[in-house]
Amino acid sequence: MQREEKQLEASLDALLSQVADLKNSLGSFIYKLENEYDRLTWPSVLDSFALLSGQLNTLNKVLKHEKTPLFRNQVIIPLVLSPDRDEDLMRQTEGRVPVFSHEVVPDHLRTKPDPEVEEQEKQLTTDAARIGADVAQKQIQSLNKMCSNLLEKISKEERESESGGKMPSGIKTNIKSASMHPYQRIKSKCPVRPSRSTFSHSHSQLHFPSFPFTAWKASVASQ
Numbered sequence: 001m002q003r004e005e006k007q008l009e010a011s012l013d014a015l016l017s018q019v020a021d022l023k024n025s026l027g028s029f030i031y032k033l034e035n036e037y038d039r040l041t042w043p044s045v046l047d048s049f050a051l052l053s054g055q056l057n058t059l060n061k062v063l064k065h066e067k068t069p070l071f072r073n074q075v076i077i078p079l080v081l082s083p084d085r086d087e088d089l090m091r092q093t094e095g096r097v098p099v100f101s102h103e104v105v106p107d108h109l110r111t112k113p114d115p116e117v118e119e120q121e122k123q124l125t126t127d128a129a130r131i132g133a134d135v136a137q138k139q140i141q142s143l144n145k146m147c148s149n150l151l152e153k154i155s156k157e158e159r160e161s162e163s164g165g166k167m168p169s170g171i172k173t174n175i176k177s178a179s180m181h182p183y184q185r186i187k188s189k190c191p192v193r194p195s196r197s198t199f200s201h202s203h204s205q206l207h208f209p210s211f212p213f214t215a216w217k218a219s220v221a222s223q
Contacts, residue, residue, distance in 0.1 A: 004069070011068045018059045025051050078105055 029048040032040055062068060083101045090098055097104060112118065131139075 007067065008069050008074070011062075011071075014062055014068075015059075018055065018062055022052070022055045022059060025055060072111075076109055078109065081105065 025048070029052070032044070032048070063071075078100065081100060081102055083099055085098050086100060089100055097108065113121065
């Protein structure tokens with residue numbers, strides 16, 4: 001009996017250690033999503049998912065280990081129920097459970113899902129049993145094809161974005177010259193001296209070219 005108790009205690013310690021690591025990783029990832037979303041990169045998100053996946057696999061290995069007892073065979077019975085605030089319970093649960101009363105015990109010591117969740121699970125199981133093997137295989141193949149096409153599209157976009165990089169200087173020059181207005185290109189090739197009618201900043205006044213008014217008057221009079 002003592003050997004089984006020690007084995008159960010050691011298994012619980014290992015399980016609590018793995019759960020604590022998983023909880024810390026989840027908390028860190030949630031903090032990044034809530035506070036560092038503006039500078040969060042996709043590789044960083046993938047690293048967080050990989051870490052969580054590895055910790056979940058380790059947790060499953062601990063549960064499936066041959067030396068780990070079947071926790072489903074262990075029965076937890078509440079010895080003391082009180083509506084008063086329990087500071088030790090607050091500290092052990094990190095402030096999540098302030099009291100251990102008749103109201104919270106059914107939720108925290110539940111060994112089965114909620115009735116609504118259990119009913120939905122039964123309905124999904126029934127619907128899955130109605131599908132034949134051939135239909136299920138076709139659906140699996142269709143889903144795999146969609147996932148493959150999506151992954152191929154994502155990989156193609158990543159390759160194109162990486163290959164874009166920096167443009168050669170010749171291409172930049174051609175793009176710049178093509179974006180210029182035709183009049184600007186002609187003007188740049190054939191510079192014209194500014195006439196006397198331009199605005200003079202030094203004298204802050206307009207200078208107009210001399211106009212042959214007398215000759216124009218004589219021409220009009222002759223007509």
